[in-house]
């Protein structure tokens with residue numbers, strides 16, 4: 001599976017949902033997650049994310065986010081169409097420790 005990591009938090013560009021062939025993105029207030037059971041590992045979303053927030057689970061940096069993707073994909077609504085990013089999205093791009101600061 002692929003996994004959304006904290007780079008997505010407060011960026012939420014949603015380019016990823018446009019390209020996913022199985023519509024397995026789920027949207028919270030500040031970030032999106034992937035349902036690991038629905039993702040077919042095609043990998044196309046990884047390159048689409050301007051925040052480079054999507055990683056394959058084989059990447060060591062993805063490991064700590066897998067459980068969060070699994071848990072929240074069961075709670076948050078499915079998202080299949082791109083929406084406007086938050087107006088200040090670019091100012092959060094690449095910021096460190098976003099989970100601690102902003103996740104809710």
Ligand code: SF4
Nearest residue numbers: 020039040042043045
């Ligand atoms: Fe969707 Fe493919 Fe990304 Fe998985 S890897 S979330 S199937 S676009």
Ligand code: F3S
Nearest residue numbers: 008013014015016049
């Ligand atoms: Fe988030 Fe990147 Fe998608 S910022 S909403 S994972 S395009």
